[in-house]
Amino acid sequence: MKLPIYLDYSATTPVDPRVAEKMIPYLYENFGNPASRSHSFGWVAEAGVEEAREQVAALVGADPKQIVWTSGATESNNLAIKGAANFYAGTKGKHIITVKTEHKAVLDTVREMERQGFEATYLDVQENGLLDLEVFKAAIRPDTVLASVMFVNNEVGVIQPIAELGEICREKGIIFHVDAAQATGKVDIDLSKLKVDLMSFSAHKTYGPKGIGALYVRRKPRIRLEAQMHGGGHERGFRSGTLATHQIVGMGEAFRIAREEMVEENNRVKALRDKLLKGLQDIEATFVNGDLEHRVAHNLNISFAYVEGESMIMAIKDLAVSSGSACTSASLEPSYVLRALGRDDELAHSSIRFSIGRFTTEEEIDYAVKLLHTKIQKLRDLSPLWDMYKEGIDLNTVQWAAH
Amino acid sequence: MSYSVKVIDHYENPRNVGSLDKDDSSVGTGMVGAPACGDVMKLQIKVNKSGVIEDAKFKTYGCGSAIASSSLVTEWVKGKTVDQALSIKNTEIAEELALPPVKIHCSILAEDAIKAAVADYKKKHGE
Numbered sequence: 001m002k003l004p005i006y007l008d009y010s011a012t013t014p015v016d017p018r019v020a021e022k023m024i025p026y027l028y029e030n031f032g033n034p035a036s037r038s039h040s041f042g043w044v045a046e047a048g049v050e051e052a053r054e055q056v057a058a059l060v061g062a063d064p065k066q067i068v069w070t071s072g073a074t075e076s077n078n079l080a081i082k083g084a085a086n087f088y089a090g091t092k093g094k095h096i097i098t099v100k101t102e103h104k105a106v107l108d109t110v111r112e113m114e115r116q117g118f119e120a121t122y123l124d125v126q127e128n129g130l131l132d133l134e135v136f137k138a139a140i141r142p143d144t145v146l147a148s149v150m151f152v153n154n155e156v157g158v159i160q161p162i163a164e165l166g167e168i169c170r171e172k173g174i175i176f177h178v179d180a181a182q183a184t185g186k187v188d189i190d191l192s193k194l195k196v197d198l199m200s201f202s203a204h205k206t207y208g209p210k211g212i213g214a215l216y217v218r219r220k221p222r223i224r225l226e227a228q229m230h231g232g233g234h235e236r237g238f239r240s241g242t243l244a245t246h247q248i249v250g251m252g253e254a255f256r257i258a259r260e261e262m263v264e265e266n267n268r269v270k271a272l273r274d275k276l277l278k279g280l281q282d283i284e285a286t287f288v289n290g291d292l293e294h295r296v297a298h299n300l301n302i303s304f305a306y307v308e309g310e311s312m313i314m315a316i317k318d319l320a321v322s323s324g325s326a327c328t329s330a331s332l333e334p335s336y337v338l339r340a341l342g343r344d345d346e347l348a349h350s351s352i353r354f355s356i357g358r359f360t361t362e363e364e365i366d367y368a369v370k371l372l373h374t375k376i377q378k379l380r381d382l383s384p385l386w387d388m389y390k391e392g393i394d395l396n397t398v399q400w401a402a403h
Numbered sequence: 404m405s406y407s408v409k410v411i412d413h414y415e416n417p418r419n420v421g422s423l424d425k426d427d428s429s430v431g432t433g434m435v436g437a438p439a440c441g442d443v444m445k446l447q448i449k450v451n452k453s454g455v456i457e458d459a460k461f462k463t464y465g466c467g468s469a470i471a472s473s474s475l476v477t478e479w480v481k482g483k484t485v486d487q488a489l490s491i492k493n494t495e496i497a498e499e500l501a502l503p504p505v506k507i508h509c510s511i512l513a514e515d516a517i518k519a520a521v522a523d524y525k526k527k528h529g530e
Contacts, residue, residue, distance in 0.1 A: 306464060307464070308442065308464050308465050308466055308469075309441075310441075310465075310466035310467065311414070311465060311466050311467050311469075311470060314414060314466075314467045334441065344438075344439075345438060345439035345440075345441075346438035346439065349438070349439075381420070382417065382420055382462055382463060382464075382470065383462060383463070383464040384434065384443055384444070384445035384462040384463065384464055385438060385443055385464045386464075387422070387462065395438060400436070400437030400438065400439065400443075401435055401436070401437065
């Protein structure tokens with residue numbers, strides 16, 4: 001077993017060797033510009049791009065014509081939200097609905113729209129991280145132009161009710177955008193049934209390369225966008241710029257593998273995740289963050305009370321994981337996602353996100369469980385909060401000198 | 404974030420972890436910080452009859468730099484009089500541990516912990 005053990009598949013995934021193999025020829029012999037129409041170098045590159053477009057479309061039940069290449073999910077989110085909101089503002093209005101637990105690529109884009117004169121509603125989630133449909137309905141206004149809700153949350157892995165939200169939006173004539181960066185290969189996505197107008201994808205969360213993504217743009221009913229990148233009119237004018245052929249081919253292959261192996265892989269990953277959860281549940285004062293049922297198989301977000309996340313990460317440096325504590329940033333703010341779930345600051349600071357993936361082994365999970373038991377005990381022996389908890393003091397009744 | 408060798412040393416082998424009897428009249432206890440901010444330090448000093456700190460213990464909830472800062476000050480205050488201990492500056496702690504700018508607050512907290520522990524001791528002695 002090699003150390004450190006990678007348990008941060010929600011941050012990024014390694015490129016599957018099959019994907020890398022498929023990409024390499026497009027760096028050498030098939031290096032042509034897919035926009036070159038006058039020779040075979042261009043035609044070969046174009047064929048690679050179009051095969052990949054079909055593969056991406058196939059994973060999500062879309063028509064290849066509805067797939068627009070971008071540099072990743074952040075760009076897709078920007079193009080979807082800015083592009084649709086600006087295009088339809090004149091006819092529908094200038095109100096946008098999103099959720100407090102969205103990725104920064106959505107939240108910050110919506111903030112920018114506010115600066116440009118739009119109004120925005122940031123919805124609360126329930127304690128389990130899920131959006132309440134009634135809360136969503138209540139936020140809709142006559143001038144609501146667009147709603148953006150993520151499919152799978154990156155921190156706690158909960159799956160939002162996208163099908164139901166789509167029905168509501170379609171009925172009200174609201175453009176519905178979904179950030180699905182964390183969902184591909186994890187949950188079934190069928191855009192022939194879902195009433196979603198725009199959906200963002202990323203390759204590198206699904207064993208493809210970094211720097212490539214896609215935006216699904218519905219054609220029936222047709223969704224129009226204001227381009228954010230102008231130039232040679234690539235991608236039917238939605239997104240100019242020479243296509244990154246090798247990246248695109250990689251994303252296509254990654255999504256082909258995801259489609260073919262998803263069921264089997266999710267079963268295997270879920271067994272490992274459940275083993276990890278079971279192994280950690282006997283540690284006193286631990287709390288799972290987010291709903292366990294409406295959740296992707298590979299995520300476990302857990303708070304070990306009275307142990308601060310960053311020192312925890314330091315203690316378990318054999319495990320590559322993420323912490324909800326942001327002590328590393330100047331702000332000292334703990335995870336806004338966990339705060340939105342109603343977790344108090346101490347538990348938010350004490351959270352660790354484990355994300356399991358294609359190359360995780362049972363041996364690695366066993367090692368992680370054992371290490372966590374030892375280190376948590378060590379840090380709790382160091383923690384004045386643990387002592388207070390053991391003495392039966394309610395930390396919320398203590399007057400802290402905030403600094 | 405990468406840590407200095409000294410931070411890692413104090414973090415992996417923290418000095419003087421533990422508790423003293425807070426009701427003992429020769430013990431001063433300082434608890435600073437807040438769980439909401441991600442760090443809480445408890446520093447205790449035991450002062451002998453001639454006003455010299457003869458023992459110090461800490462417990463800290465916080466990042467590696469916070470643990471290292473409090474571990475370091477337990478070493479530094481031992482053998483000092485309470486007034487000498489008060490002269491320890493956060494800048495000295497930060498310099499000794501090579502703390503990066505985002506971790507300076509950890510050294511400030513450690514300085515505050517000394518002040519709080521001394522204040523508690525002095526209060527017990529009617530000063």
